[in-house]
Amino acid sequence: MEYSVAKDAIFCLNCYLFKPDYGDQASDEVFVNKGYNNWKDKAKVKKHVGDHSSTHNQCHAKCVDLMNQRQHIDVNLACVSKKGKLDYRIRLNASIDCIRFLLHQGLAFCGHDESVEYENQVKEQMAIVFRYVDKMGCDIECFIGIVHVKNTSAKSLKTAIDAFFVKCGLSLTSLRGQGYDGASNMRGEFNGLKTLILRENKFAFYTHCFSHQLQLALVKVVSKHSALGEFFQTLSMLSNTVAASCKRRDLLRDNQYEYVISLISNGDIQTGRGLNQECTIKRPGDTRWGSHIGTIHSVINLFSSVVGVLRVIEIEGDDWQNKSQARSLLRIMENFEFVFLLFLMKKVLGITYELSQALQRKDQDLLNAMQFVQISKRQLHKLRNEDTCFDIFLKKAYDMCKDNDIPIPENMEDNFGRTN
Structure with a gap:
């Protein structure tokens, strides 16, 4: 309990901090808002405290957890197992060693030779980004993921997009726009990716990036x-x-x-x-x-x-x-x-x-x-x-x-x- 000199009343700090639904316990919110000063009737103080499962004791337990440093978020985040820290350090050191080697030799971070005999072929990947307007009317742009494709032909890209939409439970009929660069496989008028999508959804209007133009x-x-x-x-x-x-x-x-x-x-x-x-x-x-x-x-x-x-x-x-x-x-x-x-x-x-x-x-x-x-x-x-x-x-x-x-x-x- 906390005593207020100005109001000549006592308040329950535990209940004040968490403010639960008191019900009929101890004159409702007297110990939280008004303050209790009926000094002749001390029984209500004991009634407010109640038994071990009372609302007051539940609030008190929450205050104890709040003051306990071991329960803090930063402490829990830092409590990573030694094995997890060791594994992370090994991966980090390996990445740094690879970066240093590539920089020292002046080598690219990704391969550039796609021949059959080359041992470091680069996978063809397609990045998918969604742009939409939320309920507040704000324009949101989100990176959704990277999809592996066998080649960069329009048909292969369209198949990958269809599979990705099915996996995410989405439909091309909800699409209201699409944007790519000016490559022929993307914006081709007859067999480009934008044309294949427009055949299924005529409202998915294509926009060529203004900056690229x-x-x-x-x-x-x-x-x-x-x-x-x-x-x-x-x-x-x-x-x-x-x-x-x-x-x-x-x-x-x-x-x-x-x-x-x-x-x-x-x-x-x-x-x-x-x-x-x-x-x-x-x-x-x-x-x-x-x-x-x-x-x-x-x-x-x-x-x-x-x-x-x-x-x-x-x-x-x-x-x-x-x-x-x-x-x-x-x-x-x-x-x-x-x-x-x-x-x-x-x-x-x-x-x-x-x-x-x-x-x-x-x-x-x-x-x-x-x-x-x-x-x-x-x-x-x-x-x-x-x-x-x-x-x-x-x-x-x-x-x-x-x-x-x-x-x-x-x-x-x-x-x-x-x-x-």
Whole structure:
């Protein structure tokens, strides 16, 4: 029991904490809400306590369990058997050893050879994700599972989906949408997976990922422009050449360290927490076009260091092929056109990258997506038609060329005339 000086009454702390249904025991909830102060009638206190099975004693037992540290959730979670801990440690150590070996050897985490004689074939798997609206009207996206398929043909995928739905007690008739990438086996108009599902359920409308459509459009535009195609090919070659070995990556890191130290000593850059972090050239990927902007950023930040590594490879390369490739990359990089394209594509891909990230948001709807597309189109239109934007790129290209002793064309109109 607890005594309240303010109310001059006693309360039952055990019953107050758990508040069960008292019934007729000891004046209902007097010992919980009102407080008991009839000091002449002490029998009701004993009646409230009751026998060993009374409500009060049940509440008291719950309070004892609450105060007992051995009953706490964290303690019970920690009480894992020694054998379970040992088994977990063995599995963890084995996984870490495998990861270290693969990283040290520069090997992939999964196989890539599906020939019959290959001993490490990779299973074809299909990930299934459900997207639905709950009772509160919230858009929910859940990863359901991974299904093993014999091959990636549309018929095989459809059979796997049917079996998965049956296993989970679901029906394709409840499906109201389906979304895949642009591969022919997925979105084919005659025998694609989306067509096979639409034959059974005409309401399962197919939607091609907006972000993937954007990437395909960018790839198509680049493929039609020879200068940009050569530019992105050069970025890929730079990544493969400079980051081809640990020795070259260490050389790039050392060159960048010395370069940053010189800038700090001259007061050209600031220092502080999170600034001047170690970085390397990011590898671009054609299937993930958004990765190219990361490559461009890293080349701009490491430009002088990359040039230094290429000069070392040109002289001390393992063979004439490495030396020749480094020499060719140096001729391309030490050119005003390449420097200008770095800053131009940084801006262009920056706009499209923001649009791509917006289109991939889980809570994105069609109206907002269309607005983002319009905003990006206006930004690109402004970039194309306003001279101030063009002058900004020229200024940045000039500054980088001066810092790296790259010749600047005297007559810009002859070299960079605008085209429609």
